[in-house]
Structure formats: C-alpha cells, structure tokens
Amino acid sequence: MQREIVSRESWLxxxxxxxxxxxxxxxxxxxxxxxxxxxPCVRIDKAYEFDAESGKASLAELFQGxxxxLVYHFMFGPDYEAGCVSCSAIADSFDGLHVHLANHDVTLCAVSSAPQTKLQDYRKRMGWSFP
Structure with a gap:
C-alpha cells in the first residue's frame, strides 16, 4: 500500500x-x-466434573471460593505433543495475572482436553504455576 505524503497540518x-x-x-x-x-445468570443444575491437578473437581470447586x-480454553488435544503456540504465548502471562485476578475475587484456570499427565509435563517444561 502506497501511503500519501502530506503536510504536517493536513496530517494533524x-x-x-x-x-x-x-x-x-x-x-x-x-x-x-x-x-x-x-x-442475567443461569442456574447450573448439572453436576460437572473435571480432572484437576489435585484429582476430580466440581465446577463449584474450580471457583476456589x-x-x-475466568476459564481459558488452552488448545492442547489428547494427541498433541505440545500446546498451541499462540495459547502458549498468551499463557506465559498467566502466572503474574492470576494473582491480580484473585485479589479481585476472580479465579483463573486453563482447561484443555489433553490428559493431566501431558498437561503437567508441558506446564513444567514452560515454567508455569497457574492452575
């Protein structure tokens, strides 16, 4: 794209x-x-259960009181060798962010369809500590 060259006044x-x-x-x-x-809010009557690092967790337990x-869908499929490159770049900021969110009554967690062992190995490799 060729951009026009103009006077300072015209640019202003x-x-x-x-x-x-x-x-x-x-x-x-x-x-x-x-x-x-x-x-408005929607009442959730279904008993959702998640595989968390500490074992099984209900949706209510993910709130941590x-x-x-705030749920981030981290793209890491069961057959992936590593997490999505863009998701990984975004997640690099979560360790500092989740502390600030917690101080504002917000719990941050990342969810994925990969097995916990793969997720924990990748988390360790990336140096992350957020849930």
Missing amino acids: ESRKDLVEAEKELTRRSDEVAEQRRKL RSQL
Missing part, C-alpha cells in the same frame, strides 16, 4: 479525525461491556 487534521473515531469506538466498547455485565471464574 487526519489525526484529529482518527482520535474522534477511536473515542467513539471506546465509548461503544464500554456500552457493550456494560451490557455484558448486566446479562471466589465469586467469578
């Missing part, structure tokens, strides 16, 4: 227009986030 006018568009996008994003926060649960 274009930049001001962009700032207004960015502000409108932020306002709209805030509105959508507020709608998300106002969504907190009011919110």
Whole structure:
C-alpha cells in the first residue's frame, strides 16, 4: 500500500479525525461491556466434573471460593505433543495475572482436553504455576 505524503497540518487534521473515531469506538466498547455485565445468570443444575491437578473437581470447586471464574480454553488435544503456540504465548502471562485476578475475587484456570499427565509435563517444561 502506497501511503500519501502530506503536510504536517493536513496530517494533524487526519489525526484529529482518527482520535474522534477511536473515542467513539471506546465509548461503544464500554456500552457493550456494560451490557455484558448486566446479562442475567443461569442456574447450573448439572453436576460437572473435571480432572484437576489435585484429582476430580466440581465446577463449584474450580471457583476456589471466589465469586467469578475466568476459564481459558488452552488448545492442547489428547494427541498433541505440545500446546498451541499462540495459547502458549498468551499463557506465559498467566502466572503474574492470576494473582491480580484473585485479589479481585476472580479465579483463573486453563482447561484443555489433553490428559493431566501431558498437561503437567508441558506446564513444567514452560515454567508455569497457574492452575
């Protein structure tokens, strides 16, 4: 793409227009986030069970006593030799993040369909400690 070369004044006018568009996008994003926060809750009557590092865990136990649960779907299939490259790059920040979330009444956990032994081996290889 060949970009136009303009004067500083012309660039500044274009930049001001962009700032207004960015502000409108932020306002709209805030509105959508507020709608998300106002969504009603759904009672879960099914007894979900997960293979956790400490053994079997119910959905309620994954919350670890907190009011919110943030679940990250880490793509690591049962036949994979390693986790998804993009998921792994994102997960590199979880060790620092999950402590801050916990201080805001949020538990972070990553879920995957790979067996626990593979997940724990990969977690050790990557140097992670988050659940």
